[in-house]
Amino acid sequence: MMNCPNCKGIDIGKISDTEYYCWQCCIQMIQKKQRINIYEIEADGSLSSLDDLFNKDELTQTWG
Ligand SMILES: [Zn+2]
Numbered sequence: 001m002m003n004c005p006n007c008k009g010i011d012i013g014k015i016s017d018t019e020y021y022c023w024q025c026c027i028q029m030i031q032k033k034q035r036i037n038i039y040e041i042e043a044d045g046s047l048s049s050l051d052d053l054f055n056k057d058e059l060t061q062t063w064g
Contacts, residue, residue, distance in 0.1 A: 005029075005038060005058040006050070035060045 002012055002020070009024035020029040028039045028047060036059055039047035051059060 002061070005036070005054050005061070 003010055004012060004022040004025060004027070006027055007022065007025040009022060011023040012029075013021040013023055015021055015028070018031045020031070021027075022029070026041065027050065028041055030037045030039065038050045038054060038059070040050050042048055
């Protein structure tokens with residue numbers, strides 16, 4: 001079971017094979033090989049990276 005790196009919630013929706021969405025804190029996660037990138041969805045629909053807020057371990061958990 002995957003947990004959201006931000007809120008530790010398990011209410012994760014799958015958008016595509018590599019893209020996930022946390023319904024609790026409304027962030028998007030994109031899996032890239034052995035790590036994930038975390039994004040906040042702006043009001044205009046664009047993505048802004050939140051990777052700076054997380055440590056390496058949190059961004060390298062294996063998903064899926
Ligand atoms: Zn979350």
